[in-house]
Amino acid sequence: MPLVLIEGPGIDPMRIDAAEGGALADLCDDVSAPIPFSCRSANCGTCRIVILEGEGELEEPDDEELDVLDVFGNAPPKFRLACSAKMRAGTGTLRLRPVTDDE
Template sequence: MVLNKLTLMPHGLEVLLPAGAPLTDLENETSHRVIPFGCQSGACGACVIEVLAGPDSLGEMDPDESDFLEDLGRADGNFRLACQCRLMAAATVQVAEEL
């Protein structure tokens, strides 16, 4: 099984997840609640993250996610909905600051 490293800033917390694992698996892998997952279906926006490194490591963004991020004012490409991401390779993220 291939494991990929997700680094969560600003804590510097490093978590290993199986390749292709959804980021929602973080809730089972750490006692720290570093990403506030809400609905887990991409409809609430609670889990907006800023991708600091490895944007291509989080899987393809589908049009619904892209449209929703645009509605939230986060359409510049550095932002994702964590609940819609799968860790394909190493990445570094942080919870997005509120606008």
Template sequence: MGTALVDTCDEHPEAEVPFSCRSASCGTCRVRVKEGMALLSKPQDDELDVLEVFGDGKDVRLCCQINVVGEGKITLEVVEPE
């Protein structure tokens, strides 16, 4: 299944990804995947439902739902709340 990105962010607070619910219901931890999408797990229905509410593009994911499933460079950018 891979490494949960939320765990990695917990170990590296300098990543500055905001987390609230950690269960794909609030959208606080939305990140834009700038590089490395193929290295991440595919979004599941719960995550897609939340992202649809925000109207984000296919390059945005919920950090709390991502598992890293491959090796290579991954670049993420926190989506600032509007």
């Protein structure tokens, strides 16, 4: 089953079982994951995340996500928006953290 691991400075490592894949935002909401959200519609960039491992577990970003990442000088596969990214169904592991202020 897909697994999401969330870590980062000041974050107790968190594990989310993502049985069917699906929207990363929903998976985060289900466990109150420490990923900040604001607009939830690929506009603000608040939910930018760094993919540490398993970028292939996510579906390809759409144009709106790419445009917001570009505003911040970020690009996939290293950076994604948690409000837009969707997990593929499967058995892999996605490891991520929120961006830091200097990213």
